[in-house]
Amino acid sequence: MDSIVVLVILGVVIAGIVLLYNNIIGKHNAVERAWASVLTQERQKNKIIPHVEKLVNEHKLHESSVLTKITELRSALAELSAGIDTDKLAAAERQTSELIKGLQVTVEAYPELKASDVYMKLMAEISEQQQQIGAAIRIFNANVEDFNNAIEMFPGSLVNGLLIRKKRIQSFTDSEAQAGFEYQPNL
Numbered sequence: 001m002d003s004i005v006v007l008v009i010l011g012v013v014i015a016g017i018v019l020l021y022n023n024i025i026g027k028h029n030a031v032e033r034a035w036a037s038v039l040t041q042e043r044q045k046n047k048i049i050p051h052v053e054k055l056v057n058e059h060k061l062h063e064s065s066v067l068t069k070i071t072e073l074r075s076a077l078a079e080l081s082a083g084i085d086t087d088k089l090a091a092a093e094r095q096t097s098e099l100i101k102g103l104q105v106t107v108e109a110y111p112e113l114k115a116s117d118v119y120m121k122l123m124a125e126i127s128e129q130q131q132q133i134g135a136a137i138r139i140f141n142a143n144v145e146d147f148n149n150a151i152e153m154f155p156g157s158l159v160n161g162l163l164i165r166k167k168r169i170q171s172f173t174d175s176e177a178q179a180g181f182e183y184q185p186n187l
Helices: 002-046 049-058 064-079 086-109 117-152 156-164 175-179
Strands: none
Touching (some): 002 064, 002 086, 002 117, 002 156, 064 086, 086 117
């Protein structure tokens, strides 16, 4: 009778460990899938760049600053890889912001460009891409939080420490947006 109780308890413990192990792996896979979505959206942005270059050239806007920003954005997008690197993502987002600011300055210098249908469509497409990227980043950060909780909270931390040894993943933060707030949480 005692051996049956021991076997049942052992079976429950093993089942619990298997469930926790699978939960951690599933959450890690969700983070990787969410990161792939972020990369997909960022690469979609890369498809807009030739249109920006064409627009600049068609309007004879050989503004070296805009062309430089296009090149820098292309480089930042090329740096993104399948591995999760939120610092490189932040660099790509900074380059996008700088390109948009450069385009806005250029439009001020060339008012006929502002009335251009091509410009209006391009700016709408860039805006849509930024919204899609923002949504993908929010999903990524939610998955990162779930994963980090799974490996840091007991008993998942025990299973992770003994069997899986996954490391905490850094969520994406926007330092420019954070700089705009006076309040800083005591984290």
